[in-house]
Amino acid sequence: MPFKKVQKITAWSYSRWSQYEECPAKAKYKFLDKLPEPGSPAMERGSAIHQLAEKVVLEKRSKIPEELVRFAAEFREVRRAKGVETELELAYTRDWEPCDWKDWDHAWVRIKIDLLVPIDKGKVLSIVDHKTGRPKPAYAPQLELYALGALLRYPQANSARARLWYLDHGIISPERHTEGVYPQSAVPALKKKWEQRVIPMLSDKKFAPRPGNYCRWCTFSKAKLGPCRF
Numbered sequence: 415m416p417f418k419k420v421q422k423i424t425a426w427s428y429s430r431w432s433q434y435e436e437c438p439a440k441a442k443y444k445f446l447d448k449l450p451e452p453g454s455p456a457m458e459r460g461s462a463i464h465q466l467a468e469k470v471v472l473e474k475r476s477k478i479p480e481e482l483v484r485f486a487a488e489f490r491e492v493r494r495a496k497g498v499e500t501e502l503e504l505a506y507t508r509d510w511e512p513c514d515w516k517d518w519d520h521a522w523v524r525i526k527i528d529l530l531v532p533i534d535k536g537k538v539l540s541i542v543d544h545k546t547g548r549p550k551p552a553y554a555p556q557l558e559l560y561a562l563g564a565l566l567r568y569p570q571a572n573s574a575r576a577r578l579w580y581l582d583h584g585i586i587s588p589e590r591h592t593e594g595v596y597p598q599s600a601v602p603a604l605k606k607k608w609e610q611r612v613i614p615m616l617s618d619k620k621f622a623p624r625p626g627n628y629c630r631w632c633t634f635s636k637a638k639l640g641p642c643r644f
Contacts, residue, residue: 421446423615427524428556434615436628439642442621443634449641451633460546463581464528467544468500471529484584495531502527504563510605512567523608525563532571539564539574549580549587555611561596562604573597 423430423445434441443449463481467489470482474493478486492498505513505521513520529542541560543553557576564574576594578587588594596604625644634640 422617422619425522425524426612426615427526428559431612431615432556434618437624437626437632438615438618438621439623440632440634441615443641446621447641449634456547463546464501464544467528467581471498471500482581485579485581488579492529492531495533497532497536499530500528502530504567506563506566510566525560527560527564530564532568536568536570537572539568539571541574541576543576543578545578545580546582547580549578549583549585553578553587557594558596558604559608561594562601562608565596565598565601565604569598571598 421442423434423441430441430445433444444451466479466481470476470478470489471492478489482489503515504525504527505515505517506523506525507513507520508522515521515524527541528544529540531540531542532538533540539561541557541564543556543560545553557578561574561576565571574596575591576596579585580587623642623644629635629642629644630637632638632640632642634642636642636644
């Protein structure tokens, strides 16, 4: 009987890591087995609003749509800034060297930033991730990773300030100006922190299920006739 090679996750993103943290089995079904996962109205709406947000920044004379009106002042301020980047795709190798997003052989981590605004002649990088739906408290690791990605791209910057814009509620998180700020000097520690964080995912060969309340909505659950035993 031929030996069956064990599949492992070899490249990651914040989304991939967070889904693994929720349930390793779900990550396997989705990213290794590539089983189809149906969309939802919430996902489709979120995607549409992200596109609206990019359009508002790029088309400076366009009207602020109703979906973004709670951040009208912020979007107008972004329009006045120079060097703004939207839907910024960053990819790095295992040694944190920059590479092409589609370099399937070398890209180890991929980071997609919704909005990056250089402030104070590029000394400060303002990073924004757009969120739809209710505010949640579990996004601190995402802000760390996005700040790391931006600081690696712009080593001349002194610091990065990462924020979440909850577009449906007009809430910016974190609220305190001292939170979500990462100096360039923090890059080595952030690298090491993420290298340690992803070890369980990248070394996993079993992908054991981690049952919880979210099983009720999981496409791969037993109740939805999926491959999982839960």
